[in-house]
Amino acid sequence: MAKKPVTKPRKIAVQERSRATVGSLIEATARILVKEGFDKASTNRVAEVAGVSIGSLYQYFPSKEALVAAVIERHQQQIMQMVRSELAQVRAQPLDQAIRRFVAVAVAAHRLDPQLHRVLAEQIPRVGRLEKLETFSRENFSLFRAYLETARDELAVDDLELASFVCVTTIEALTHNAVLHHGKVLTGDRMDALIDEGARLVTGYLKG
Structure with a gap:
């Protein structure tokens, strides 16, 4: 049976200099994933691109999988910060406006560094770090x-409960596939049309 990769960091950076080192390693990993792919993202390559010694890297990350998991976590934190901020006023809006806002924010979230998003969508199963993705999905569900x-x-x-599951899953699937596989629908007026159609689909279900 294959050994499960270690995805947790060895220690958490506390001091400013240590946080800067960790940040450089995570950023270097993200750049390599986008430009060279998962297989090229060795710990030696990450250390080289980050300008950090391999010994310093291993102080914080035991494996490349742990580095990729850190990239996933950072990317999802960035997305959720944007989602929370954008949806702060939704509670006061009527249904038609609110649902359109939910769909628009989902599109914007998936377009936040889409190349990295695509790579991470492909690599999450290989890394085995699914708990962060599940936490992310639960928060989206709770907001809706x-x-x-x-x-x-x-x-x-x-x-x-069921309605939230149906709607969040529908919005997620629609925007995820549009950003990752059908980028042409996100250009110019077609993006507004996609948001309108997605909102009409979800609103129609909720209103019956």
Whole structure:
């Protein structure tokens, strides 16, 4: 049976200089993943690109999988910061506006460094670091579920847990595939059309 790769860092950087070193290693890993691919992202290559000694790298990361896991975590934190900020006002909006905003934010989130997003989408199963992805999905679900609670009077659905699952999964699948596999639909007016159509699909389901 294949040994599960170690994806947790050896230690957390506390001092400013240590945080800078870790940041350089994570950034170097991201650049290599985009330009050269997962197989080329050896610890030696990462240390070289980051300008950090291999010994310093191993103080914080036991493997390339741990480095990739750190890139995944950073990318998802950046996405969630944007999502939380963008959706802060949604609770006060009527359903049609709010759902369009949810779809628009999902598109924007997936377009945040799309090349890296594509690589990470392909590499997460290989790295085996799925718990962060699950946490990310749960937070999206919670944000959507909280909005539906405020919009009950506009809804034709009764089971908000199920409705949230259906809607979040639909929005995620639509935007994920558009960004990763159908980039042409995200150019010019077609992106607005995609957001409009996605919002119409979800709103139609919720209103019945």
